[in-house]
Amino acid sequence: MNSRAPSSTPKPAAGSVAATADTADFPRPSVTVDVVILALREDRLQVLLMKRGAAPFRGAWAVLGGYIHPSEDADLEAAARRILRQKAGIETPYLEQLAGFGDARRDPRGWSATFAYFALIASEQLVLKQGANAEQVAWWEIEGERVGTALAFDHADILTNAVKRLRAKVEYTSLPVHLLPAKFTLPDLQRVYEQILDRHMDKSAFRKRIAEADFLEPIPGEKRPASNRPAQMYRVKRGRATIFFDRTI
Amino acid sequence: MNSRAPSSTPKPAAGSVAATADTADFPRPSVTVDVVILALREDRLQVLLMKRGAAPFRGAWAVLGGYIHPSEDADLEAAARRILRQKAGIETPYLEQLAGFGDARRDPRGWSATFAYFALIASEQLVLKQGANAEQVAWWEIEGERVGTALAFDHADILTNAVKRLRAKVEYTSLPVHLLPAKFTLPDLQRVYEQILDRHMDKSAFRKRIAEADFLEPIPGEKRPASNRPAQMYRVKRGRATIFFDRTI
DNA sequence: TAAATAGTGTCTGTGAGACACTATATC
DNA sequence: GATATAGTGTCTCACAGACACTATTTA
Numbered sequence: 001m002n003s004r005a006p007s008s009t010p011k012p013a014a015g016s017v018a019a020t021a022d023t024a025d026f027p028r029p030s031v032t033v034d035v036v037i038l039a040l041r042e043d044r045l046q047v048l049l050m051k052r053g054a055a056p057f058r059g060a061w062a063v064l065g066g067y068i069h070p071s072e073d074a075d076l077e078a079a080a081r082r083i084l085r086q087k088a089g090i091e092t093p094y095l096e097q098l099a100g101f102g103d104a105r106r107d108p109r110g111w112s113a114t115f116a117y118f119a120l121i122a123s124e125q126l127v128l129k130q131g132a133n134a135e136q137v138a139w140w141e142i143e144g145e146r147v148g149t150a151l152a153f154d155h156a157d158i159l160t161n162a163v164k165r166l167r168a169k170v171e172y173t174s175l176p177v178h179l180l181p182a183k184f185t186l187p188d189l190q191r192v193y194e195q196i197l198d199r200h201m202d203k204s205a206f207r208k209r210i211a212e213a214d215f216l217e218p219i220p221g222e223k224r225p226a227s228n229r230p231a232q233m234y235r236v237k238r239g240r241a242t243i244f245f246d247r248t249i
Numbered sequence: 250m251n252s253r254a255p256s257s258t259p260k261p262a263a264g265s266v267a268a269t270a271d272t273a274d275f276p277r278p279s280v281t282v283d284v285v286i287l288a289l290r291e292d293r294l295q296v297l298l299m300k301r302g303a304a305p306f307r308g309a310w311a312v313l314g315g316y317i318h319p320s321e322d323a324d325l326e327a328a329a330r331r332i333l334r335q336k337a338g339i340e341t342p343y344l345e346q347l348a349g350f351g352d353a354r355r356d357p358r359g360w361s362a363t364f365a366y367f368a369l370i371a372s373e374q375l376v377l378k379q380g381a382n383a384e385q386v387a388w389w390e391i392e393g394e395r396v397g398t399a400l401a402f403d404h405a406d407i408l409t410n411a412v413k414r415l416r417a418k419v420e421y422t423s424l425p426v427h428l429l430p431a432k433f434t435l436p437d438l439q440r441v442y443e444q445i446l447d448r449h450m451d452k453s454a455f456r457k458r459i460a461e462a463d464f465l466e467p468i469p470g471e472k473r474p475a476s477n478r479p480a481q482m483y484r485v486k487r488g489r490a491t492i493f494f495d496r497t498i
Numbered sequence: 499t500a501a502a503t504a505g506t507g508t509c510t511g512t513g514a515g516a517c518a519c520t521a522t523a524t525c
Numbered sequence: 526g527a528t529a530t531a532g533t534g535t536c537t538c539a540c541a542g543a544c545a546c547t548a549t550t551t552a
Contacts, residue, residue, distance in 0.1 A: 028277045029317050031362060068278050068351070070360035075352030100349045100364040102317070103324030111319035113280060115349040115362065187504070202542055204506075209541090228502040229549040247496060247541095436531070451515055453533075458514090477529040478522040496514095 029102065030112040033079045034065035034155070036098065036162035037088060038142075039123045040179040043195060045142040045166075047159060048088060049151070053136065056108045057152030061140070063159065064088060065114065080117040088137065093119035094178035094242070098162055106154040118162040120178040170196050174215050174243040177236055185224050185231035186210065193249060201249070209249055215240040278351065279361040282328045283314035283404070285347065285411035286337060288372045288388070289428040292444060294415075295388040296396060296408060297337060302385065305357045306401030310389070312408065313337060314363065329366040337386065342368040343427035343491070347411055355403040367411040369427040419445050423464050423492040426485055434473050434480035435459065442498060450498070458498055464489040 037048040049061040066083045073079035077095065084090040095117055102113025140147040145160040169175050176192040177184075190206050210216060216234040223230035286297040298310040315332045322328035326344065333339040344366055351362025389396040394409040418424050425441040426433075439455050459465060465483040472479035 027319055029280055029319055031278055031280050068360070068362070070276055070278055070353065073353075073360075076349055076362060097348055099346055100325055102364065104319065104322075111317070111322075113317070113325060113364065115351065185504085202544085203504085204544085205540095205542055207505075223550095225550085226503070227551045229504045229551095231504055434531085451517085452531085453517085454513095454515055456532075472523090474523085475530075476524045478524095478531045480531055 027111075030067075030107065030110065032065050032067055032112070032114040033076060033083060034063045034114045034116045034158060035080050035083055035095075036063050036116065036118040036159055037084070037090070037093070037121060038118060038162065038166060038179075039121050039139070040192060040195065041123045041139060043191070045163070045196060046139040047142055047147060047162075049138060049140050049147070050087065051136045051138070052152055060152040061138075061147070061149050062152035063116075063155045064137075076115050077117070080115075080119075084119060090119070090121055093121045094175070095119050096165075098158070098165060101154055101158060103154075114158075116158045116161070118165065120166075120175065122179060122181045124181045167196060171248045172245045174213065174241065174245075177215075177241055183219060183222070183233045183235055185233055186216075187231055189234075206249070209245060213243050213245055215243040276360075279316075279356065279359065281314050281316055281361070281363045282325060282332060283312045283363045283365045283407060284329050284332055284344075285312050285365065285367040285408055286333070286339065286342070286370060287367060287391075287411065287415060287428075288370050289441060289444065290372045290388055292440070294391040294412070294445060296391055296411075298387060298389050298396070298400070299336065300385045300387070301401055309401040310387075310396075310398050311401035312365075312404045325364050326366070329364075329368075333368060339368070339370055342370045343424065344368045345414075347407070347414060350403055350407060352403075363407075365407045365410070367414065369415075369424065371428060371430045373430045416445060420497045421494045423462065423490065423494075426464075426490055432468060432471065432482045432484055434482055435465075436480055438483075455498070458494060462492050462494055464492040 039046055039048070048064065050064050052058055052060050052062050064083055064087045066079075066087070068076070068079045069082070073082060076097070080095060084093060084095075096119075098116040098118045100113060100115055102111070104111045106112055140149070142159075142163055145163040146156060147159065150156070151159065166175065170193060176189060176196065179192055180188060186207060189210070190201060190203065193206070194201055215237050217237050219233045219235055222233040224233060288295055288297070297313065299313050301307050301309050301311050313332055313336045315328075315336070317325070317328045318331070322331060325346070329344060333342060333344075345368075347365040347367045349362060349364055351360070353360045355361060389398070391408075391412055394412040395405060396408065399405070400408065415424065419442060425438060425445065428441055429437060435456060438459070439450060439452065442455070443450055464486050466486050468482045468484055471482040473482060
């Protein structure tokens with residue numbers, strides 16, 4: 001078979017509606033980018049929300065988001081980073097595309113769609129400048145896969161999706177390092193895994209996994225002082241922050 | 250801590266750019282939905298492509314796609330299903346959202362974004378009616394993660410993404426059943442796994458995995474005739490077509 | 499030395515993969 | 526019986542989890 005040409009066998013066939021002139025003449029749905037920002041604070045998974053100051057859903061809490069600025073944003077991820085920077089002052093999070101959400105009903109103004117992202121940050125990383133609307137951004141604790149308030153639009157769905165994705169990936173990746181400061185101990189890291197997955201892990205097995213994944217290095221001479229045996233401090237090896245394990249943690 | 254209110258401790262803080270009036274006054278990027286349709290034909294993974302009849306990229310091959318029709322499409326997935334139905338006559342595929350793609354350069358006409366989906370179909374399922382533009386739709390063989398021609402827009406990226414996703418999920422799901430007809434044998438199924446993952450699998454281990462995942466049932470009395478021992482025919486248990494295995498296959 | 503947590507070693511049950519064996523059809 | 530593939534049984538090695546043990550600090 002000629003591999004550089006369309007498969008020849010049960011020949012190419014036409015679609016049933018051949019003549020649909022599918023031009024861009026339809027009303028364009030509104031398109032936004034939303035970012036679910038997650039962090040570990042006080043040993044709990046929390047999400048950064050913004051209180052809406054305008055209709056629709058005025059006064060309701062929402063995930064951070066905004067419109068795409070075609071002249072500023074090179075691509076979707078750039079738009080997400082701009083939103084993070086402008087609305088939360090966050091510069092270098094772990095950022096991953098989550099999913100698209102779009103339908104006729106999520107926004108009362110009409111058909112709208114959003115490209116949702118999720119970001120992980122070390123809480124130390126968030127040094128919010130105090131601004132005019134100091135009450136408009138706040139951390140909310142994740143309870144299960146939700147927060148204790150109704151959210152604007154379909155943001156409850158988006159948040160649930162983000163939390164599920166995070167939990168799923170924590171099972172087989174090193175994502176939790178993005179929730180910790182640059183230097184941390186192995187007991188710290190294990191606590192993050194346990195906190196997010198909500199189950200106990202065996203210390204020995206955990207450390208074997210981490211060791212064989214080979215993405216951390218001890219910081220020579222640095223230990224965390226304590227009134228007991230001090231723990232070795234580690235940092236992520238250069239360029240190896242996000243690792244996929246062979247199997248589950 | 251009051252779990253129904255924002256976390257109180259390191260107090261809610263304002264974003265650094267508080268006053269961005271982020272209204273919808275920006276030019277709206279163009280938004281489409283694209284569907285990567287994959288099937289197994291002649292024992293090879295193939296993708297259904299359409300030859301573009303209009304600029305841009307006139308004459309180039311592209312993944313099936315189209316604009317969202319706000320008045321017709323309830324949501325993104327409905328738009329994807331409409332495109333499948335209208336442009337390929339496909340009614341009931343396995344359909345999953347893949348990712349969003351959007352930047353300033355993928356479409357020469359300006360900033361555009363697409364919600365990409367991927368669909369799996371049993372080739373028997375595709376009964377394309379012969380239409381006016383019979384040469385405009387064709388199956389192309391996947392070579393690695395690409396096809397043997399340049400694609401329109403960023404469709405090569407989208408295709409690569411779809412193939413990677415499929416291969417990744419085949420490792421730990423029952424997705425390959427969607428590439429087979431309703432009745433099939435275990436050797437058939439194993440061949441699909443081997444074909445997509447491009448590696449040999451042990452018959453015994455494979456069957457143990459399939460058995461414990463418990464998503465197939467033998468069809469009583471039905472066997473595939475052959476000049477050797479005939480194989481038992483199986484079908485998917487009701488509602489259990491897409492199963493996630495405990496570990497990898 | 500008591501307390502507390504960091505960190506390591508050992509044992510065992512499970513299960514995946516390798517591979518040999520049995521089963522059942524046609525010719 | 527020969528041949529070919531379907532389908533099952535067995536063995537072994539690796540490894541995850543359980544758990545016990547050692548190490549190192551402060552008080």
